[in-house]
Every structure is written in C-alpha cells, then in structure tokens.
Amino acid sequence: MADTPAVPADEEREPAGFAFEDRPRPLEGIRAYGLIMAMWVRSTLAYRASFAMTLFGNLAVTAFDFVAILLMFTHVDALGGYSLPEIALLYGLSATAFGVCDLLLGSMDRVGGRIRDGTLDTLLVRPVPVLAQVAADRFALRRLGRITQGLLVIGYALVTLDIGWTPLKMLMLPMTVLSGAAIFGAVFIAGAAFQFVAQDASEVQNSFTYGGTTLLQYPPTVFAKDLVRGVTFVVPLAFASWLPALYVLGREYPVDLPQWVAFLPPLVAAGCCGLAGLAWRAGLRSYRSTGS
Amino acid sequence: MADDGFISLDGVEKVFEVRRRAGLLRRERREVRAVDGISFRVARGEMVGYIGPNGAGKSTTIKMLTGILTPSGGRLRVAGIDPSRERTRLAHRIGVVFGQRTTLWWDLPLRDSYRLMHRMYRIPDRRYRENLERCVELLDLGELLEVPVRQLSLGQRMRGDIAAALLHDPEVLYLDEPTIGLDVISKAKVRQFLKELNAERGTTVLLTTHDLTDIEQLCSRVMVIDHGRLMYDGSLAGLHEVGESERMLVVDLESELPPIRLDSADGGDQPALRAVKVEGPRQWLAFPAAASAAPLVARIAADYPLVDLSVREPDIEAVIARMYESTP
Numbered sequence: 135m136a137d138t139p140a141v142p143a144d145e146e147r148e149p150a151g152f153a154f155e156d157r158p159r160p161l162e163g164i165r166a167y168g169l170i171m172a173m174w175v176r177s178t179l180a181y182r183a184s185f186a187m188t189l190f191g192n193l194a195v196t197a198f199d200f201v202a203i204l205l206m207f208t209h210v211d212a213l214g215g216y217s218l219p220e221i222a223l224l225y226g227l228s229a230t231a232f233g234v235c236d237l238l239l240g241s242m243d244r245v246g247g248r249i250r251d252g253t254l255d256t257l258l259v260r261p262v263p264v265l266a267q268v269a270a271d272r273f274a275l276r277r278l279g280r281i282t283q284g285l286l287v288i289g290y291a292l293v294t295l296d297i298g299w300t301p302l303k304m305l306m307l308p309m310t311v312l313s314g315a316a317i318f319g320a321v322f323i324a325g326a327a328f329q330f331v332a333q334d335a336s337e338v339q340n341s342f343t344y345g346g347t348t349l350l351q352y353p354p355t356v357f358a359k360d361l362v363r364g365v366t367f368v369v370p371l372a373f374a375s376w377l378p379a380l381y382v383l384g385r386e387y388p389v390d391l392p393q394w395v396a397f398l399p400p401l402v403a404a405g406c407c408g409l410a411g412l413a414w415r416a417g418l419r420s421y422r423s424t425g426s
Numbered sequence: 427m428a429d430d431g432f433i434s435l436d437g438v439e440k441v442f443e444v445r446r447r448a449g450l451l452r453r454e455r456r457e458v459r460a461v462d463g464i465s466f467r468v469a470r471g472e473m474v475g476y477i478g479p480n481g482a483g484k485s486t487t488i489k490m491l492t493g494i495l496t497p498s499g500g501r502l503r504v505a506g507i508d509p510s511r512e513r514t515r516l517a518h519r520i521g522v523v524f525g526q527r528t529t530l531w532w533d534l535p536l537r538d539s540y541r542l543m544h545r546m547y548r549i550p551d552r553r554y555r556e557n558l559e560r561c562v563e564l565l566d567l568g569e570l571l572e573v574p575v576r577q578l579s580l581g582q583r584m585r586g587d588i589a590a591a592l593l594h595d596p597e598v599l600y601l602d603e604p605t606i607g608l609d610v611i612s613k614a615k616v617r618q619f620l621k622e623l624n625a626e627r628g629t630t631v632l633l634t635t636h637d638l639t640d641i642e643q644l645c646s647r648v649m650v651i652d653h654g655r656l657m658y659d660g661s662l663a664g665l666h667e668v669g670e671s672e673r674m675l676v677v678d679l680e681s682e683l684p685p686i687r688l689d690s691a692d693g694g695d696q697p698a699l700r701a702v703k704v705e706g707p708r709q710w711l712a713f714p715a716a717a718s719a720a721p722l723v724a725r726i727a728a729d730y731p732l733v734d735l736s737v738r739e740p741d742i743e744a745v746i747a748r749m750y751e752s753t754p
Contacts, residue, residue: 177533261517
C-alpha cells in the first residue's frame with residue numbers, strides 16, 4: 135500500500151499545466167487586472183444603493199475642494215498672480231490626473247495590511263503578476279467622482295479662459311492628464327513597494343499622493359521656492375500639471391527652466407514608472423526572502 | 427531528475443533574520459532557522475500528512491513548495507520546477523488551500539469565484555465544465571453555487587475553497603489545515619472527497635493538520651517536523667514504534683482480583699504487560715504496541731476467570747506529544 139498508493143491518472147486526459155505558455159507579462163498583468171476589476175465592479179453592484187450613495191459622496195467631497203477655492207476668490211481677485219479660471223485649469227488637470235490614478239491604483243496602500251494578515255500569500259500562488267492583483271484590489275467605481283469633478287472644472291476653465299490655441303497646446307491637455315496619472319501611479323507603486331519594508335508606511339505615500347494633488351491645485355507662485363524645486367526635481371509631481379499647464383497659459387515657469395520642458399511629462403512619467411517597477415520587484419523579492 | 431520524486435527536497439533551509447528593538451535605537455539581529463535542512467521525496471500520487479507543533483516550520487515549508495518563499499539553502503523541485511524561480515509556471519500545476527484564508531469572493535455567488543478561476547487559469551471550457559460538475563457533485567455544492575460566499579457556513583466555504591483550487595486540474599494539492607474549525611460532518615465530507623480525488627485522479631496531496639484523525643483516515647505516510655527538522659518520516663503505524671507507544675488491553679474478570687501479572691514468554695525478567703489501573707473486576711493492562719495481543723489474551727484466559735475484553739489502540743496524539751518533548 136505504502137509503495138504504490140498512486141492510481142495513474144486517466145490516460146485520455148491531457149497533461150495538467152496545459153494552460154501555461156510564456157506570455158508577455160505586461161499583457162498578462164493587464165488581462166488579470168481586467169478580470170479582477172470586473173469582479174470588484176460586480177461586488178459593488180451587489181449593493182446598488184450603497185454604491186450610488188458613495189459615488190455621490192465622493193463627487194461631493196471632491197467638489198468641496200474646489201468650492202474652497204471659489205470662496206477664496208470672493209475675497210481676492212488673484213492668488214499668487216493667477217486668476218480664478220487659470221487656477222481652475224491647474225486644479226482640473228491635477229484633479230483629473232490624480233483621479234484617473236486613484237481609480238486605477240487607489241487601493242494599493244492595502245498591501246501592507248495584506249502582508250500583516252498573510253493574504254498576500256494567496257495572491258502569490260496565482261499564475262498572474264502580483265502587481266496587477268494588488269493594483270486591482272478593491273477597485274472602486276465610486277472614484278469616478280473625482281474624475282468627473284476634475285473634468286467639469288477643466289471645462290469651466292476652458293470656457294472662461296481666453297487662450298490662443300495652437301495644435302500643440304490642444305495636444306498638451308490630454309497628454310498632461312495621462313502623464314500626470316502615470317506619475318502619480320508611480321508614486322503609488324513605489325509607496326506600496328516601500329510597505330514591504332515598513333508595513334505601516336501608507337501614510338508616507340499618502341502625503342505624496344493626496345498631498346501632492348492638493349499642492350498642484352494651487353499656482354506654484356504661492357509656495358516657497360524650495361518646495362517647488364522639490365516637486366520638480368525630486369518627486370517630479372510638477373510635471374503632472376504645473377509645467378504643461380503654465381505652457382498652455384503662456385506663463386513663466388516657477389523654476390528657471392527652458393520652454394520645452396512642458397513636453398517632457400511623458401518621458402518623466404515613463405522614467406518614474408520604470409523606477410517604481412524596479413522598486414516593486416525589489417520589495418516583492420525581499421518579502422519572498424523574509425516572509426514578512 | 428524525473429525519477430527522483432515528484433516533489434523533492436535536499437537539505438532545504440529557510441533562515442529568517444529577526445530584528446528586535448533593544449533599547450531606544452539599538453536593534454538586535456537574531457537568526458531564526460525556521461526550516462533547518464529538510465530532505466524528503468514524495469512520489470506522484472502519494473498522500474502525505476505533514477504535522478508538527480505551531481512554529482515548527484510547516485507553513486514555511488509549504489510556502490517554499492508553492493514558490494511564495496525563496497529557500498535560503500538546499501535544493502527544491504516540484505514536478506521538475508524550481509518553485510521560487512518559476513512561480514507563475516508552477517502555479518498552473520499546483521492547487522493551494524489555506525484553511526484559514528478564503529480565496530473566494532465574499533459578496534459574490536460562489537459560481538462567480540469559479541468563473542474567475544476559469545479565466546485566470548485559462549482552463550479550456552469543456553475541462554472547466556467537467557471539473558466544476560465533478561466538484562459540485564462530490565462536494566455537495568449544487569445548492570450553494572448561487573449563494574453569496576458571505577452567507578456560507580465555514581464548512582460550506584471550505585468545500586467551496588477546495589473546489590476552487592482544483593478547477594485547473596492541479597497535479598499536486600497543498601492543504602494547510604483543511605479541517606480546522608469544521609464540524610464532524612463537514613470534516614467527513616472533506617476527507618471523503620480528498621480520498622476520492624487521490625484515488626481517481628492520482629492527485630498528489632500534501633496536507634498539514636492538527637487533527638490526527640485527518641492523517642489516520644487519509645495518509646499512508648506521515649512526516650513529523652519540529653524545530654525546523656524532520657523528526658519522523660514513515661507510516662503512521664511506524665510512528666508508534668518510534669514513539670515507544672503502548673496498546674491497552676481492558677479485561678473484565680469475574681471478581682475483584684489483584685493486578686494481573688504475566689511473565690515474559692521467553693522467561694526474561696521483563697513482564698509482558700503491566701497493570702496500569704484496577705477498578706473492581708476491570709483492569710487496564712498496557713503492552714508494547716508492536717507486540718501481538720493474541721498470545722497475551724490466551725494466557726490471561728488460561729490463568730484468570732475472564733468475562734470480557736477489548737483492545738484499545740494507542741493514542742497517537744500522546745505519541746507525538748512525547749516526540750515533541752524529547753527534542754532538545
């Protein structure tokens with residue numbers, strides 16, 4: 135009995151592991167993200183009323199942000215030399231970029247909790263990239279609220295501003311939002327990677343992401359020069375809205391930089407994402423060698 | 427490669443470095459050897475129980491076998507694959523059930539979790555339908571498929587989790603405490619299913635448990651680990667010999683008598699059995715588990731007025747507890 139406990143598997147069945155092929159990991163990741171996202175959307179729709187309320191709540195809370203700026207302008211005509219519509223453009227670009235990133239990666243800071251309670255292990259035994267699984271975790275449609283609000287504010291800015299539009303300037307708007315979202319995303323991923331080392335570090339990351347987007351909603355002239363340099367060169371959040379928006383507005387840059395830096399956001403975003411990806415890999419590797 | 431076992435470990439080690447605060451800023455570093463040089467082979471189709479006290483290194487071993495953790499030393503192969511290097515490739519060939527953590531979707535019907543597995547593992551449609559049907563039938567899930575997982579009982583959820591781990595036809599199934607917290611009926615269902623799975627599909631099963639009944643009913647082979655070392659590897663029966671366990675003969679005599687004494691059959695000074703307890707006409711007599719009960723019974727029946735008797739198998743938990751205590 136002990137020698138031959140095995141009954142040979144049914145001969146007609148194909149060998150198991152049939153589904154494995156070497157596939158490009160980024161594509162596999164995106165596919166897995168889509169699958170998991172769909173599950174969360176269905177989970178959300180299991181509670182329709184609750185979903186409607188949180189979506190409305192999300193929209194309202196983010197809208198109050200801009201209402202605060204509107205209130206300020208009932209007392210002043212300009213903030214740091216910028217008019218209300220100009221600030222609306224800065225605000226809208228930053229809020230939309232951050233909103234897109236928040237929608238796609240918003241729950242990445244839960245990775246620390248997953249490490250603590252051990253549920254990260256259940257993701258590691260799946261045949262799809264862990265980053266995609268963590269990124270799609272708790273995907274929440276209610277975060278569309280922030281994007282909606284950002285787009286509305288951009289709309290308001292575009293209607294009220296008098297801009298000499300060129301094709302380049304028109305191209306600049308979607309490019310800014312997408313690159314901005316990617317830059318914020320890189321910060322999210324790097325923050326999540328850092329949680330492999332320090333599991334309670336989600337607040338550090340939040341100060342860069344939520345803090346960063348609030349910062350970008352005001353013109354750079356109201357902040358201290360060193361802070362502006364910091365978000366330009368160290369954590370390059372300035373590329374997420376300030377520089378391209380100032381180019382569109384025809385304003386001077388906060389730091390002495392040539393005109394063409396307004397076109398750099400896609401490159402900066404690619405660089406940031408590359409670095410964040412490396413950080414994530416290093417984090418995951420350290421988890422797998424230490425176990426916590 | 428192929429003939430040295432479906433799962434093979436050679437001197438596998440896992441060393442953690444634990445940092446501890448010692449004073450305000452100073453930190454002490456300490457090495458913890460969670461798994462300290464383990465070697466074993468598991469053939470395809472075997473069903474092996476892996477037991478040990480908490481913190482013995484069971485989970486760490488499972489995590490290395492599934493590719494979650496990278497070993498610090500030694501060589502490890504599952505189906506010819508190095509788990510830590512090719513985790514994703516291995517994932518298609520293994521199923522994992524963590525008894526304490528469900529992988530099912532809380533707010534969705536059970537069926538939705540299975541659909542996700544279907545697509546995530548790219549299981550061919552026909553195969554998926556067959557496997558699901560089979561699991562539903564054997565695990566009695568038919569009426570649960572449309573029920574949100576949060577409404578399932580613990581036993582139902584465990585059966586649901588086991589099905590989820592098997593839809594992609596894994597060649598090996600790891601179960602980490604699959605019967606923890608289940609009631610007797612659920613435990614029996616799970617055991618019955620695993621037995622059939624192993625017999626019909628030849629799926630290799632490695633399970634950790636604290637419930638030795640799982641091992642008794644399922645596993646022809648048991649491995650005991652403690653302090654990161656393999657203490658025992660063999661049949662469950664052999665564990666008794668190693669643990670010097672004893673069986674118990676309970677006899678009812680016609681009247682109250684002094685404790686029964688039988689001298690060793692070969693005339694040595696070691697008695698063949700010893701009376702452990704006397705309660706009126708009933709006596710409890712212990713004898714080595716490896717010895718046969720028949721000659722002892724014959725001699726008692728010849729010398730004493732015997733009314734009734736029964737033989738009790740040794741308590742495996744006591745054997746294992748003794749084993750843990752004897753380790754340094």
